[in-house]
Amino acid sequence: MFWQIACLVLMLIVLVVVIDWVRLRWSPKQPVSTHRPRYFGPGPLPPPIPLTPGTVEKFVGWVAAVPVAEAQLIRDQVAQAAADVQVVDALAEALFRLPADDLGRHLLLLSVLGETRNPCAVGPLTRFIRLPGEAITPPQPAQMGELTGKERDATLLDVGPVLQARAVEMLAYLRVPEAIDETLKVAADHPSRVVRVAAIDAYLFNHENDGEAVERVRRAVREDERILIGLPRRSRGMNAATFDAGVQAFYERHPEQRPPALRPPAGATILTPAERPRHAENPSRLS
């Protein structure tokens, strides 16, 4: 009798587990709508705000919303105030309101400072780049224990160097001798690789990648980072074939940087991607 009941209970448990498994795995938990509603674009942009020592925060708020295709509006607004030392001071003061609790705001403050091309920006940008990372990034929240099971984590990127990398790009963009010299020093000795690589790129960009500049960078930077000199830039105005060739040339020069071979999983059906035909000649198939 006992064994009959035990078997019955066991069968019931198995049945419940199987039903639950099928329900959770194979039936939709909720109606899934794959149809994305149509978007008709944003409303009009608010009128430009003049950049003055007293309008820095409002100005940054306006810059944030300017469509990327209308960046010239920002350049024009900054140009009207670029020579004003008090504006540069006000931007620097806002930059040093730390820790940076709003990454986007700080990125734009740095961009506006760079756009002024005012030599007075060299000092604050250099100081910002040389701050310890923890002075920029808000303190990490307390640990609340370890994850368990089969979770896989995306690491938290340290944001201090993200902002310092932008700062060194803007420093180089000032194109005054002390800024250029400092950019090279940052490429050589900054504690963060993120910042050093940005400095290498910015230095060469502002020298139009000329051979002498490449040689100066080569002499200055760490030996293991020389391979990162002169990397192709993936940008709006690029030519896809030139970009591809530039990156392929990088891996031909440095075959040790190719990823290791992959073994196909047993029993997997491989769907090889078909090469996109003559992509450069079909610029707007879907746009």
Add this chain to the structure above:
Amino acid sequence: MCVDGASLEEITVQNLYGCWREFYLWGWSYFALTDDSWEGAGLKDACNITLPFAKVLNSIFLIGYALSDNYALQWHALEDYESSASAADNRFHGPFYQRFIEYDGAANASTETGRFAARDRTDLHCPLFNLGASYNSPSARTGTMLHESWHHWQYKHRFDGSHPQCGRPAHDCDYYYFHNVGDFDFGQLDRYDTNPEHLRFHSPRQVQVEFLADLAELSQPWVPTIVTQAARAFGNARLSSEFVNAVGYRIGDPRPF
């Protein structure tokens, strides 16, 4: 609870579409933000941008609308990224759902696959939403969502989803399997080829960075400046520090605007 509040980028992105019921119902459904955990995180206050639910919708908006689908230059199509990030059963992965978790430790998100008698899931943690945290950014969050969705792709296609270590101090990284711009036609991001002669493959961070690169440089003309600048900054930082092998390119020109 997380530290509620909205960053400038968050507010700017939501201002693009305002409080749009049709959109948030679609986002809730297609990205399966249906777990009870969202109840206390703004599920019933979907337009409150200071709360996690509306913030995830902001990121979904960037995934679903911000790319230009420039056929000549974009790494992959908008539809590729959207289908991968969505929670529906499709060519990228099986069905999963997304939870909100008040975990404040070292991870901003995590993925669970192969669960016994239960649907797979992705957990989004407080560091993606905390006011003052660096990931309280719609563009950074989109990258994370793409990254996590790729773990589901790995599971479906039977690849090991663990991350190799790199850097000092050692941290989770990935390999970058470079491919030419035209090597994957639009609509084929889910495919792969392990033949060394014509290797075509993506790791989670690679998908994440390729999306950020497309968002930074090939977005729709109306995409706000703050979004493209944040996407570029996060993308370049990851290229420099989160791959075991050196990646042979940078995203964008280092100019202010």
